[in-house]
Amino acid sequence: MRARANSRRQLANILRLFVRTNGLRMLLGTLLATLTVLAGMALLGLSGWFITATALAGLSAGAGQAFNVFVPSAGIRLLALGRTAGRYAERVVTHDATFAVLAALRERLFRGWAQPQAAQALLRQPARxxxxxxxxxxxxxxxxxxxxxxxxxxxxxxxxTGAVLGVLDWRLGSVVFGWLLLCGGGVTIMAARRARAASLRRSLELERLRAQSVDLVAGQTELAMSGQLQWQCRAIARTDAWMAQADDRLHRIETGSSWLLAVCGHLGVSAVLLAVGALVRAEALSMPLAALALLMVLAALEPFSSLRRGALDAGRSWLAVRRLGPRLNQVQRAPEFSTLARLGGPGDGAAVARLVAAETYYRRSDGPALRAIDLHISPGECVAVIGPSGAGKSTLLQLIAGEIYAHRGTVQAQGCTWLTQRTELFQDSLRDNLRLAAPDATDDQLWAALQASGLVGDVRKFAHGLDTRLGEGGLGLSGGQSRRLALARLLLHPADFWLLDEPSESLDGPTAEDVLARLVRNARSKTVLIATHLRREAQLADRLIVMNHGRMVAQHQRGTPDFEAALAALRQH
Incomplete structure (x- = not known):
């Protein structure tokens, strides 16, 4: 019961988001849809009345002359045009409003994920x-x-329908209204209940199928080397078969509910036919009005066909509400002990970055990843963080960049740009990969950045220049070219604080030296923090910070024996 109440609360919250995002257009779309359906019913009923009345008028010369064909025929034309225009307008307005709301919800959800530690969650569960x-x-x-x-x-x-038939005969209107409500509502509720399990299963199996397919594509080399490739393919085939079973179940439910609704509609029309026949025989109702009543009942169940399709998707929608409701409505905020502020500028010259007793955890059970970090970086300073693998160098950069939270202590930093160990490139043009750092950059600025990074010659050799398409992950560029492209992106970003995580790692000697030389030339007015275990990178620094097991164990200033000793302990390549 508590779970159901919570789901209803989440549904109410999402509906409120719908209303706040595009409520007026949704209301207009609903009004247009209603008027279109009512116009269609009125058109069918009036046409039946007109045809029957015209036929009866034709039996008598006097009645034919007295019968006014212009008013009802004009009404039929008006209703036909109105129904056509209303249907088009309803489709445009409702779908436009829906797509706008979904786009807003998708942006809201994405922004909710774009917070510290989001990248790790994305890497752990990309398909989900x-x-x-x-x-x-x-x-x-x-x-x-x-x-x-x-x-x-x-x-x-x-x-x-009930009102029109009630005007003709209140008993007929009451019975027909009750019967149609019982049939339409009952079939819809029954279809929703029967389809819920199959709809949920299909949604879950589709998610599992996508995750398994992503694992197959991303890890096919590892699967092949471990002999698990065929097993993964069989697992995907089983999931697909289970999803096909759910699809078959939903199709059967849809067919059955459609058949049942049609039977109920035919029974209702048959009963109304007998009733209006009796009323006509008793001269309580004219034949044209009897035709109008009969055709109104025939059209009354049409809207339930669309509602029935919604009932079949109710399980999938309900699952989406339960999954997304908390994420769409929660206020994203840092953990209790975290304070992440952006200093407006050097101002008093105090610091570009300041950490006081900062600690952070990957998982609480594992203990702190960083312990009691006290760090002060002045404007224009170049600092290198050194230490063995796993010492916490990259984690420190993540903390300063705001990629992870400080669970204890204080972290303050100016806006920065971060060159990570892995060059993140996307299946897009060179131009758009560069503009991730500066969306408004002109082509001249892009070429200047490429010139500064040493990649301009290679790009000019490409047939399409800046419009050259890269494959997934930057496929089409060598490792050195990818690193130079990342360097160009770094240079395009307007931040004065650079975080460099092993910038020349995995590069051959000449390429690494060239990349570092270009970094030095362009970093003269910047504040730089480098995480490294290489001597060629650490020797650029004014100060060395030695880390081990998540702690800062020493700091050495350039020109001191300890600084030179720490440099000598690092490997050159």
Missing amino acids: LLFRLTQDIDALESVYLRVFVPSVTSICALVL
């Missing part, structure tokens, strides 16, 4: 987070398009 951002968000469209709008139009159609 992508599923949340795409399929789960898309599942929410059913809440409006396939549930709310058809529900409103169905109720209005039933009210119109």
Whole structure:
């Protein structure tokens, strides 16, 4: 019961987000959908009345002359044009409003993830987070398009049918309203309940299928080397078969509910036919009005067809609400002990970065990754953090960059740009990969950055220049070219504080020396923090910070014997 109440609360919160994001357009779309359905019902009923009345008028010359064909025929034309225009406008408005809301929700969700430690979560569960951002968000469209709008139009159609038939005979109107409500609502609820398990299973199996496919593509080399490639393929085939079973179950439920709704509609029309026949025989109702009543009932169940399709997706939508509700509505904030501030500038010259008793954890059970870090970096200073692998060098840069939280202590830093160990390039053009650092950069600025990074000659040799398309992960560039492209991106960013994580690692000697020389030339007015275990990088620094097991164990200033001794202990390449 508590879980259901929580799910309803999350659904209410998401509906409020819908209203706040594009509520007026959604209301307009619902109104247009309702008017379109009512116009269609009125068109069918008026056409039946007109045809029957015209046929009866034709039996008598006097009645034919007295019968006014212009008003009802004009009404039919008006309703036909209005229904066509309304249907088009309704489709445009409802879908435009829905897509706008989903885009806003997707942006809100993405911004909620774009916080410290988001990158680690993305690397751990890429398929799951992508599923949340795409399929789960898309599942929410059913809440409006396939549930709310058809529900409103169905109720209005039933009210119109009951009102029209009630004017003709109150008993007939009451019985027909009750019967249509029982049939349409009952079939919809039954379909939703029967389809919920299959819909949930299909959604879960689709997520599992995507995760398994991502694992197959990303890890095919490892799977092949370990002899697990065929096993992974069989696992994907099993998941696909289970999803096919869920699809088959949903198809059967849809077919059955469609058949049941049609039977109920035919029974209702048959009963109304007998009732209006009796009323006509008793001269309590004219034949044209009897035709109008019959055709109104025939059209009254049409909106429930759309609602039935929404009922089949209800399980998927409900699961999306449960998954996304907490993430879309929570206020993103740092942990209790974290203070992450951005200093506006050197100002009093105090610091570009200041850490006081800072500690951070990857997982609480593992103990601190960094312990009691006290660090002060002045403007224009070049500092190198050295130590063995696992000492916490990269973690310190992550903490200063705001990529991870400080669970205890204080971290303050100016805005910075971070050159990580891994060059992150995307399947896009060279131009757009560069503009990640400066979205408004002109082509002249891009060429200048490439010139400064030493990549301009290679790019000019490419047939398409800046429009050259890169493959996934920068496929098409060598390791040295990728690093130079990352350096160009670093130079384009306007920040005066650089974080460099082993900038020449994995490069051959001449390339590494050239990259470092270019970094030095362009970093003269910058504050630089380098994490390294190489002598050629550490010797650029004014101060060395020695780390071990997450602690700062020593600091050495350039020109001191300890500084030279620490440098000598590092490997050159």
